[in-house]
Amino acid sequence: MPSAPGGPRVLLRRLREIMAEPVPAQARLDRIVVLIAANMVSEVCSLYVMRADDTLELYATEGLNREAVHQTKLRVGEGLVGLIGESAEPLALSDAQTHPAFSYKPETGEEIYHGFMGVPVLRAGNTLGVLVVQNRTYRVYTEEEIEALQTTAMVLAELISSGELTGLGEPGTETVARRPLHCRGLALADGLGLGHAVLHEPRVVVRNIIASDLDAELARLDTAIADVRSSIDEMLERGDIAHQGDHRDVLETFRMFANDQGWLRRLREAVRTGITAEAAVDRVQSDNRARLMRSTDPYLRERLHDLDDLTNRLLHRLVGRDLVAEPAGLPENAIVVARAMGPAALLDYDRKRLRGLVLEEGGETSHIAIVARALSIPVVSGVENVSALVEAGDALIVDGDAGEVQIRPPADIQSSYAVKVRLRARRQAQYLLLRDRPSRTLDGVEVTLQLNAGLLVDLPHLEETGAAGVGLFRTELQFMIAERMPSAKDQQALYAEVFAGMGERPVTFRSLDIGGDKLLPYMPRIEEENPALGWRAIRIALDRPALLRIQARALLKAAAGRHLRLMFPMVANTGEFLRAKALVEGELDYLRRQSAALPEHISMGAMVEVPSILFEIDTIARRADFLSVGSNDLMQFLFAADRDNKLVSGRFDALSPAALRALRLIAERTGEAGCPVTVCGEMAGRPLDAMALIGLGLRRLSMSAASVGPVKAMLLALDTRPLSELLAGALNGYDPEDPAPDSLRPKLLAFAERHQIPV
Numbered sequence: 221m222p223s224a225p226g227g228p229r230v231l232l233r234r235l236r237e238i239m240a241e242p243v244p245a246q247a248r249l250d251r252i253v254v255l256i257a258a259n260m261v262s263e264v265c266s267l268y269v270m271r272a273d274d275t276l277e278l279y280a281t282e283g284l285n286r287e288a289v290h291q292t293k294l295r296v297g298e299g300l301v302g303l304i305g306e307s308a309e310p311l312a313l314s315d316a317q318t319h320p321a322f323s324y325k326p327e328t329g330e331e332i333y334h335g336f337m338g339v340p341v342l343r344a345g346n347t348l349g350v351l352v353v354q355n356r357t358y359r360v361y362t363e364e365e366i367e368a369l370q371t372t373a374m375v376l377a378e379l380i381s382s383g384e385l386t387g388l389g390e391p392g393t394e395t396v397a398r399r400p401l402h403c404r405g406l407a408l409a410d411g412l413g414l415g416h417a418v419l420h421e422p423r424v425v426v427r428n429i430i431a432s433d434l435d436a437e438l439a440r441l442d443t444a445i446a447d448v449r450s451s452i453d454e455m456l457e458r459g460d461i462a463h464q465g466d467h468r469d470v471l472e473t474f475r476m477f478a479n480d481q482g483w484l485r486r487l488r489e490a491v492r493t494g495i496t497a498e499a500a501v502d503r504v505q506s507d508n509r510a511r512l513m514r515s516t517d518p519y520l521r522e523r524l525h526d527l528d529d530l531t532n533r534l535l536h537r538l539v540g541r542d543l544v545a546e547p548a549g550l551p552e553n554a555i556v557v558a559r560a561m562g563p564a565a566l567l568d569y570d571r572k573r574l575r576g577l578v579l580e581e582g583g584e585t586s587h588i589a590i591v592a593r594a595l596s597i598p599v600v601s602g603v604e605n606v607s608a609l610v611e612a613g614d615a616l617i618v619d620g621d622a623g624e625v626q627i628r629p630p631a632d633i634q635s636s637y638a639v640k641v642r643l644r645a646r647r648q649a650q651y652l653l654l655r656d657r658p659s660r661t662l663d664g665v666e667v668t669l670q671l672n673a674g675l676l677v678d679l680p681h682l683e684e685t686g687a688a689g690v691g692l693f694r695t696e697l698q699f700m701i702a703e704r705m706p707s708a709k710d711q712q713a714l715y716a717e718v719f720a721g722m723g724e725r726p727v728t729f730r731s732l733d734i735g736g737d738k739l740l741p742y743m744p745r746i747e748e749e750n751p752a753l754g755w756r757a758i759r760i761a762l763d764r765p766a767l768l769r770i771q772a773r774a775l776l777k778a779a780a781g782r783h784l785r786l787m788f789p790m791v792a793n794t795g796e797f798l799r800a801k802a803l804v805e806g807e808l809d810y811l812r813r814q815s816a817a818l819p820e821h822i823s824m825g826a827m828v829e830v831p832s833i834l835f836e837i838d839t840i841a842r843r844a845d846f847l848s849v850g851s852n853d854l855m856q857f858l859f860a861a862d863r864d865n866k867l868v869s870g871r872f873d874a875l876s877p878a879a880l881r882a883l884r885l886i887a888e889r890t891g892e893a894g895c896p897v898t899v900c901g902e903m904a905g906r907p908l909d910a911m912a913l914i915g916l917g918l919r920r921l922s923m924s925a926a927s928v929g930p931v932k933a934m935l936l937a938l939d940t941r942p943l944s945e946l947l948a949g950a951l952n953g954y955d956p957e958d959p960a961p962d963s964l965r966p967k968l969l970a971f972a973e974r975h976q977i978p979v
Contacts, residue, residue, distance in 0.1 A: 228657050229494040231368070232430040233408065235375045249280035256372060257282040260365065264333055264354035268294070268301050269380060274398035276305050279388060283354065283963070284328040290388070293323050299323030300336060304350045304938035305358045307956040308510030310339040311362040316354070316746030335359030339370045344423070344608035345509025348396060348633025351376060361829035367493040374429060374495075374503055381611065391641050402630045403580075403603045407623035410926055411598030412641050413555055414634070417614040420558030420565070424535040429499040434492060441487060441497035444537040448530070449479070498538045502908055505531040509608070513585060528559075548573065555616040558608050563591040564701035567675075571595055576618030578606055578625050593924040594678045600625050646976040651929025653963065655686035659932055660938045667914055669932060670922040672900055674698075676714070679721035681925035689725040690901040691922025692848065693718065695771065698735050708770050708924070728785040728898075731800070732771055733757045752853075752862060758800055765803055772804040773811065780817035787825040788847050791833060794840045810971055817836065828886060829853035829898075837886060841893035848922075849886060851901025855879060874903050874962035880964065881951055887917035907934040907979040910969055915943035930978070937977045946971055 238251050258263035258439055264283030268276040276286075277744040294302040303321045304311050313319055316336035324331065335355030341348045351373045379385070383398045431437045454846075483504070490500035508527055510748065550569055555576040566577070566588060574597055582588050582601040592599040598620030610616070610627055615927060617626035617637050659667045671681055681687070698706055698714055706714075718727060735756025748754040759770040775784060788800045801824050811818060816881045823845035826833070831854070832842060841847060851874065854922040856863040858879060860871035865915030873879070883899075898920035903909040905927030911934055923931060950964055961967075 228429055231372060232375065232494065234259075234374065234470065236430070239314040239375070239379060246388055248282070249377075249385075249388075250282075252376070252909065253280045256351075256369075259354045260369065262502055263351070264330070264357050266352045266354075267341075267349060268304060268305075268352070269341075269385060270296075270396035272396055274396075276301055276350055277899075278328070281328075281334075284330055284400060288325070288328045293324075294323065299325075301338060301350045303351060303716060304338045304340055304349050308340045308345075308347050310509075311336040312335070312365050314358045314360050314780055316553075330354065332356060333888040335361070337361045337366065337369060338374055338957065339366065339373050340375045340510065341377050342506040342510050343381050345506055345512070346396070346608060347510065348377055348380045352588065364543065365491070367489065367684055368749065370507075371429070371490075371493050371495050371499075373505075374426075374499065377506075378425075385418075398628060400626070400630050400633070403606065403609075403610060403621050403625045403627065405600040405603040405625060406582075407620050408579075408599040408601050409577075409592040409597060410620045411576075411596060411618075412637060412644055413598045413616075413618040414637060414641065415553035415575040415616060416551065417610045417612055417616050418550060418554045418556050419610070419612050420556050420561055421607070422612065423531060423532075423607075424502070424533075424539050426496070426499045426502045428496050431491065431494055431496045431499075435492070437497045437500075438488060438493050439494075441491060441500065441527065444497065444522040444534055445484065445487075447537050448533050451533070497525065498535055501531055501534050508798070511553065524835070542772065555618055557606055557610050557616075559580035561588055561927065562590055563697065564599075564699070564703075566591055566595075567701060571597070571609070571677075576600075576620070578610075578616065578618055580604065580606055590672075590674060591728040594673065594675050594681075595927065596926060617731065646778075652684075652937065653683070654929060654932050657932070657933060657936065659688075661914070661935050663784070663941055664754055664938065665914070665940050666919065667935050668920045669928055670896075670898070670920070670927055671901075671928070672905075672922050673727075678720065678925070679718070683724060685925050685928040687725075687925070687928055690718075690722065690727040691898045692918065693729045693943070694733065695729055695731065699734065700731065708774050711771060711774035712778045715775055719778060719782055726783065726785060728787060728825075728846075729775060730848075731758070731761060731786060732767060732786050733789040735760050750875055758788045759790065761788070761803075762796065762799055763927070765854075766908065768803050769807055772807040776808060776811055776819060776822075777816065778803075779819040779822075781820055783821045783823070784819040785823045787827055787846070789850065790826045790829055790853070791840070792830040793824040793832060794836050794843055797840060797844060807886070819842060820975065829856050829857070831882075834882060834885060837889045840892065841890045841895040844895060846898070847890055849883070849897065849899045849901065849904040849918075851883075851899055854882070854901070858882060868918065872910060873965060875965045875968060876950055876963045877961065880912060880916065880947065883913065883918065884916045884947075896920065905919070905931065907931050907967070907971065909970065910934060911938060911979060912947065912964070912968055914938065915938055915947045917944075933978050934972075937975070939975070945973065 230854055234255055237251060238248060238255065241248065253267055264281065266281040267279050272279055274296045276296065279288055279290060296302050297306045299322055300311060300316060302320060313336045315334045316322055317334065333356055335357055337815040338350050338352040341351055351369060353369065380395060385395055400479045419906055436951050442485045476723065476755040486504050487500050490503050491497060500885060505527065509623065512527070550573045552573055553575050554573050555578060556569065556576045560579060560581040577592060577597055579597040579599065579601040580603060598618045600618055600620060600623050603625055606625070614628050615634070617629055617634070619625070623741065657668050668688050668892035670687070670689045671678065671687045672692045673679065673690045674694030674697035700713065735754065775786060786804065788797060792799045804824060808818070808822070825844045825848060826840055827848050827850045829850040852863060855872065857875050862870050863870040886897060897918065899913055899918055900922035903913060904921040906925030907930045909919055910931045914935060921931065921949065946967065950967060969979070
């Protein structure tokens with residue numbers, strides 16, 4: 221068996237030297253393939269680079285005809301090179317021409333070569349190219365030689381992903397590593413953001429690949445693995461899993477992988493090829509990622525995130541870096557890219573420099589979305605694999621209106637979005653002119669517009685928008701962004717600041733709405749089959765009354781001399797509301813006995829979110845001081861469709877006849893009882909949906925600050941009389957020959973267009 225002169229470590233060292241030389245990119249590639257061919261004792265070495273059109277183009281060769289460079293192209297799956305590009309697996313053959321996938325390209329002159337070995341050039345599991353060596357003889361390549369070529373491919377991945385090869389290939393094409401990408405996701409917070417990528421969990425770019433002492437590298441690897449195992453065990457035993465952002469089942473999976481002997485063996489084998497511990501971890505994970513990304517098994521694809529997380533922990537341990545980016549060092553015009561993020565992490569970033577947020581995970585009603593809307597930061601979620609597709613510093617555009625992300629956009633796309641930003645700024649200026657105009661329709665109907673809030677940073681929006689007050693203050697956000705349970709004093713201080721910031725405007729506090737998808741970092745997780753229908757909100761408050769009593773006392777003290785408006789979430793029947801009300805009244809009696817300063821007036825209400833309360837709407841409307849419709853939960857429970865489940869969330873429309881009849885029932889019965897009612901879900905902030913709500917007779921809407929302008933512009937152009945007639949006809953009429961529509965959205969859009977109402 222031929223032996224490589226100097227071995228893989230000498231090859232890697234020489235590669236590094238060539239990479240650092242000030243020569244043109246093509247000359248650099250030409251020298252690299254000559255060096256690899258000599259080191260691997262092969263007559264041929266060729267590098268094929270993946271282009272944006274999913275073809276592999278010959279970029280450099282030693283041994284094949286040089287005229288074939290930038291002329292020979294193979295589709296993914298075509299020939300042996302295309303097969304490697306498709307499978308992301310190495311391939312070694314003693315007689316390549318007998319393989320069924322062999323594809324002869326006459327311009328290359330490769331017919332005289334039999335021995336063939338090729339490996340994918342991978343970065344974060346994505347195939348950037350294929351590196352091939354060939355021999356005239358029927359050579360049998362060893363596992364060690366395959367490992368050596370894979371290690372060499374790591375260095376080439378760095379070169380390709382750097383963008384240095386841009387412009388070498390056929391004109392008008394990009395390498396896949398630097399191609400522009402257009403990704404679709406879920407719009408969580410509207411707005412447009414142009415800037416450059418900052419990875420929330422920065423990938424460790426392995427620069428030090430060549431090991432000088434293999435025994436020392438193996439020892440470093442073992443120490444880092446032991447440290448990671450220990451930290452996982454510690455988190456599981458300490459019980460602060462949620463604070464770390466991982467649930468127990470995920471950490472258990474981490475522990476399983478961290479003790480997997482096959483994974484550990486592959487890491488050690490990679491080090492023995494002559495690379496550092498961090499290079500070995502990076503290479504093994506890139507191979508694993510490539511295989512799992514191509515798997516059709518959903519369970520295996522889910523494990524990809526677990527392996528990514530574990531590898532990230534191990535790499536950061538090896539290089540001594542923090543797992544999360546330092547928020548204080550945020551550059552100008554930053555767009556943060558993350559797999560997932562909690563509201564506390566977002567608040568750590570400098571909001572003056574932050575232009576947008578792109579996530580792989582996170583629903584429309586998640587708390588990260590709520591906080592982002594409060595900060596006016598555009599957010600798009602559900603962008604699959606975005607953390608691996610983006611490099612730090614890449615140009616990005618976040619379109620929070622359309623739910624789209626542009627990665628490395630070409631100049632014409634950037635110019636187009638710059639125009640959109642200017643148009644949006646012009647529209648915002650127009651909305652600002654409406655701030656001081658009364659919220660009154662053309663036919664004189666007064667509609668109260670309020671804000672949804674949960675943080676002190678929300679309150680300045682009152683002046684900016686001219687909103688009449690805060691219709692929903694989410695008290696749970698204080699609990700969700702804290703590292704420990706806020707004390708009674710902490711809660712009272714926040715509520716006092718809220719009252720101070722409100723001036724004379726009213727504010728309605730929602731009691732602690734936790735459980736389900738709203739987990740507190742410092743509380744043990746309760747395993748439930750269906751958390752959305754489980755132990756949450758008022759159910760926790762009634763079962764653990766100390767939580768509600770402490771919060772009620774803090775609110776009562778903070779509201780001294782003011783009007784305290786408090787509502788309870790997730791009320792399923794009038795009895796629950798009355799029990800919660802009695803707990804608050806007990807705290808009021810206690811403070812009276814203490815001669816404490818008390819609120820001037822107290823109003824207590826309930827949220828209409830659980831469909832069962834619709835059948836008690838007359839009763840609760842007479843027992844509560846006010847009601848508030850939480851349309852997000854009400855709609856998902858009405859249609860038995862999880863709003864965060866992509867498979868079913870689009871199966872219903874809030875403007876369907878069933879939903880609108882439920883909302884009309886609420887409007888009519890509360891009106892008869894003289895009970896004020898506000899809609900504070902997402903429907904209230906969407907102009908077309910808000911128009912329907914007004915047409916049903918609902919006169920109080922609470923929404924995000926960004927929605928006030930568009931909704932106000934809509935209602936100022938609206939005459940409610942023909943709209944109410946349209947809705948009454950659509951909801952009352954019954955024609956057995958005419959199938960019921962799934963949604964009244966088309967009719968409402970046509971109405972708005974006929975009457976020139978901006979929606």
